[in-house]
Amino acid sequence: MNTLILRFTVRLLSPVIFALSLYLLLRGHNSPGGGFIAALLAGTVIVLRHYAGRPSGSAMSVPLFFPVLVGTGLLLAVGMGFAGIFAGADFLTGGVHEFTLPLLGDQKVTASLVFDIGVYLIVLGMIVSIVTHLGDDR
Secondary structure: OOOHHHHHHHHHHHHHHHHHHHHHHHHOOOOOOOHHHHHHHHHHHHHHHHHHHOOOOOOOOOOOOHHHHHHHHHHHHHHHHHHHHHOOOOOOOOOEEEEEEOOOEEEEEEHHHHHHHHHHHHHHHHHHHHHHHOOOOO
Protein backbone atom coordinates (compact mmCIF):
# COMPACT_ATOMS: atom_id res chain seq x y z
CA MET A 1 0.00 0.00 0.00
CA ASN A 2 1.09 3.53 -0.73
CA THR A 3 0.97 5.11 2.72
CA LEU A 4 2.17 8.40 4.11
CA ILE A 5 4.81 6.60 6.17
CA LEU A 6 6.18 4.83 3.09
CA ARG A 7 6.32 8.06 1.08
CA PHE A 8 8.06 9.93 3.92
CA THR A 9 10.59 7.15 4.55
CA VAL A 10 11.42 6.77 0.87
CA ARG A 11 11.86 10.51 0.50
CA LEU A 12 14.16 10.55 3.53
CA LEU A 13 16.26 7.48 2.67
CA SER A 14 16.59 7.80 -1.12
CA PRO A 15 19.48 10.29 -1.09
CA VAL A 16 21.32 8.29 1.56
CA ILE A 17 20.97 4.99 -0.32
CA PHE A 18 21.96 6.62 -3.61
CA ALA A 19 25.04 8.25 -2.01
CA LEU A 20 26.05 4.85 -0.60
CA SER A 21 25.60 3.41 -4.09
CA LEU A 22 27.98 5.99 -5.57
CA TYR A 23 30.46 5.35 -2.75
CA LEU A 24 30.44 1.61 -3.53
CA LEU A 25 30.88 2.34 -7.23
CA LEU A 26 33.94 4.50 -6.64
CA ARG A 27 35.39 2.38 -3.84
CA GLY A 28 34.97 -0.97 -5.56
CA HIS A 29 38.45 -1.21 -7.01
CA ASN A 30 40.25 -1.47 -3.67
CA SER A 31 37.51 -3.05 -1.55
CA PRO A 32 34.37 -5.11 -2.16
CA GLY A 33 31.91 -3.32 -4.37
CA GLY A 34 31.95 -2.01 -7.87
CA GLY A 35 29.48 -1.43 -10.66
CA PHE A 36 27.21 -4.41 -10.15
CA ILE A 37 26.52 -4.18 -6.42
CA ALA A 38 26.35 -0.37 -6.56
CA ALA A 39 23.69 -0.57 -9.29
CA LEU A 40 21.69 -3.09 -7.26
CA LEU A 41 21.71 -0.66 -4.36
CA ALA A 42 20.66 2.22 -6.62
CA GLY A 43 17.96 -0.08 -7.99
CA THR A 44 16.44 -0.30 -4.51
CA VAL A 45 15.93 3.45 -4.66
CA ILE A 46 14.15 3.12 -8.00
CA VAL A 47 11.93 0.30 -6.76
CA LEU A 48 11.07 2.14 -3.54
CA ARG A 49 10.32 5.38 -5.40
CA HIS A 50 8.15 3.47 -7.84
CA TYR A 51 6.01 1.95 -5.11
CA ALA A 52 5.87 5.14 -3.06
CA GLY A 53 5.34 7.50 -5.97
CA ARG A 54 2.16 6.44 -7.70
CA PRO A 55 -0.72 4.05 -7.24
CA SER A 56 -0.22 0.48 -8.33
CA GLY A 57 -0.52 -0.24 -12.03
CA SER A 58 0.44 3.22 -13.26
CA ALA A 59 3.57 4.28 -15.12
CA MET A 60 6.88 4.49 -13.35
CA SER A 61 7.35 7.59 -11.21
CA VAL A 62 11.10 7.84 -11.88
CA PRO A 63 11.72 9.41 -15.31
CA LEU A 64 14.54 7.15 -16.54
CA PHE A 65 14.62 5.47 -19.92
CA PHE A 66 16.17 2.02 -19.88
CA PRO A 67 17.29 1.90 -23.54
CA VAL A 68 19.44 5.00 -22.96
CA LEU A 69 20.92 3.61 -19.74
CA VAL A 70 21.68 0.17 -21.20
CA GLY A 71 23.01 1.58 -24.48
CA THR A 72 25.30 4.07 -22.77
CA GLY A 73 26.52 1.40 -20.36
CA LEU A 74 27.29 -1.01 -23.20
CA LEU A 75 29.18 1.68 -25.11
CA LEU A 76 31.28 2.49 -22.03
CA ALA A 77 32.01 -1.12 -21.07
CA VAL A 78 32.75 -2.42 -24.58
CA GLY A 79 34.53 0.78 -25.57
CA MET A 80 36.84 0.46 -22.58
CA GLY A 81 37.47 -3.17 -23.55
CA PHE A 82 38.45 -2.21 -27.08
CA ALA A 83 40.61 0.68 -25.85
CA GLY A 84 43.15 -1.89 -24.70
CA ILE A 85 43.22 -3.44 -28.16
CA PHE A 86 43.70 -0.04 -29.81
CA ALA A 87 46.57 0.64 -27.41
CA GLY A 88 48.28 -2.55 -28.59
CA ALA A 89 47.44 -4.71 -25.57
CA ASP A 90 44.75 -7.30 -24.79
CA PHE A 91 40.99 -6.76 -24.53
CA LEU A 92 40.06 -5.04 -21.22
CA THR A 93 43.64 -4.11 -20.45
CA GLY A 94 43.48 -1.29 -17.95
CA GLY A 95 45.36 1.89 -17.60
CA VAL A 96 45.45 5.05 -15.52
CA HIS A 97 44.69 8.49 -16.90
CA GLU A 98 45.77 11.51 -14.89
CA PHE A 99 44.44 15.04 -15.31
CA THR A 100 44.00 18.26 -13.33
CA LEU A 101 40.66 19.83 -12.46
CA PRO A 102 40.51 23.52 -11.46
CA LEU A 103 38.92 23.06 -8.02
CA LEU A 104 39.84 19.45 -7.25
CA GLY A 105 43.49 19.36 -8.31
CA ASP A 106 45.20 16.27 -9.72
CA GLN A 107 42.83 13.36 -10.39
CA LYS A 108 43.30 9.79 -11.59
CA VAL A 109 40.75 7.74 -13.54
CA THR A 110 41.36 4.06 -14.13
CA ALA A 111 40.04 2.09 -17.05
CA SER A 112 38.38 -0.30 -14.63
CA LEU A 113 36.36 2.59 -13.16
CA VAL A 114 35.00 3.46 -16.61
CA PHE A 115 34.16 -0.22 -17.16
CA ASP A 116 32.40 -0.36 -13.76
CA ILE A 117 30.38 2.75 -14.63
CA GLY A 118 29.26 0.95 -17.79
CA VAL A 119 28.23 -2.12 -15.76
CA TYR A 120 26.44 0.21 -13.31
CA LEU A 121 24.41 1.78 -16.11
CA ILE A 122 23.55 -1.59 -17.68
CA VAL A 123 22.30 -3.10 -14.41
CA LEU A 124 20.43 0.09 -13.48
CA GLY A 125 18.82 0.14 -16.93
CA MET A 126 17.65 -3.45 -16.53
CA ILE A 127 16.13 -2.64 -13.12
CA VAL A 128 14.35 0.37 -14.62
CA SER A 129 13.06 -1.89 -17.40
CA ILE A 130 11.69 -4.41 -14.92
CA VAL A 131 10.06 -1.76 -12.74
CA THR A 132 8.61 0.03 -15.76
CA HIS A 133 6.89 -3.14 -16.95
CA LEU A 134 5.63 -4.29 -13.54
CA GLY A 135 1.87 -4.23 -13.55
CA ASP A 136 1.71 -3.48 -17.28
CA ASP A 137 -1.48 -4.97 -18.70
CA ARG A 138 -0.13 -5.44 -22.24
